[in-house]
Amino acid sequence: NAGVTQTPKFRVLKTGQSMxxxxxxxxxxEYMYWYRQDPxxxxxxxxxxxGEGTTAKGEVPDGYNVSRLKKQNFLxxxxxxxxxxxxxxxxxxxxxxxxxxxxFGPGTRLTVL
Amino acid sequence: AQKVTQxxxxxxxxxxxxxxLDCVYETRDTTYYLFWYKQPPSGELVFLIRRNSFDEQNEIxxxxxxxxxxxxxxxxFTITASQVVDSAVYxxxxxxxxxxxxxxxxFGPGTRLSVLx
Numbered sequence: 001n002a003g004v005t006q007t008p009k010f011r012v013l014k015t016g017q018s019m020x021x022x023x024x025x026x027x028x029x030e031y032m033y034w035y036r037q038d039p040x041x042x043x044x045x046x047x048x049x050x051g052e053g054t055t056a057k058g059e060v061p062d063g064y065n066v067s068r069l070k071k072q073n074f075l076x077x078x079x080x081x082x083x084x085x086x087x088x089x090x091x092x093x094x095x096x097x098x099x100x101x102x103x104f105g106p107g108t109r110l111t112v113l
Numbered sequence: 114a115q116k117v118t119q120x121x122x123x124x125x126x127x128x129x130x131x132x133x134l135d136c137v138y139e140t141r142d143t144t145y146y147l148f149w150y151k152q153p154p155s156g157e158l159v160f161l162i163r164r165n166s167f168d169e170q171n172e173i174x175x176x177x178x179x180x181x182x183x184x185x186x187x188x189x190f191t192i193t194a195s196q197v198v199d200s201a202v203y204x205x206x207x208x209x210x211x212x213x214x215x216x217x218x219x220f221g222p223g224t225r226l227s228v229l230x
Contacts, residue, residue: 056216
């Protein structure tokens with residue numbers, strides 16, 4: 001089992017560019033999450049999904065879109081990147097009944113110039 | 114709303130010293146879970162422990178120990194005989210069971226521990 005994987009590991013964008021971060025999990029988890037990590041702030045939830053085809057907003061959803069077309073994949077999109085979106089992005093997943101414990105991917109470091 | 118506070122932003126110790134990382138949480142729920150994660154310089158999040166609100170027994174795992182006290186809403190983490198490899202950012206987190214989908218997983222701001230040789 002690879003667990004939770006994220007692609008890419010690093011990315012540098014210019015302001016206004018778009019990109020998609022991919023999260024994949026092979027644990028057959030129903031629930032998936034996208035977080036951003038900023039210095040001194042811990043992790044904050046951007047969006048989450050409780051199943052294929054469903055998504056919901058978290059604490060800091062503005063400027064991001066997500067899609068869950070397949071159960072194993074959760075995509076995070078930035079349509080027009082801004083320097084404020086420079087962060088480390090973590091994906092996580094878990095299963096119903098164990099939603100209190102999340103399994104995290106290795107993270108994606110994104111820099112927006 | 115739930116909240117997790119880690120008052121120590123950075124701690125430096127010399128190898129072999131003991132160090133305690135503090136975590137104070139706020140929640141209105143009676144059933145909840147507390148976690149500690151380690152983030153080494155490589156950046157990944159490493160799960161260390163999960164403790165539910167009904168289990169106040171302290172736990173020891175090798176050089177790591179955790180002290181959970183509901184009376185003070187604290188879940189402190191102690192590393193005994195610290196080693197350079199313990200250098201990392203440590204996060205305390207809280208999850209309330211009344212949220213069905215885990216969307217309330219709240220992290221503290223983290224404590225950066227530097228263990229000097």
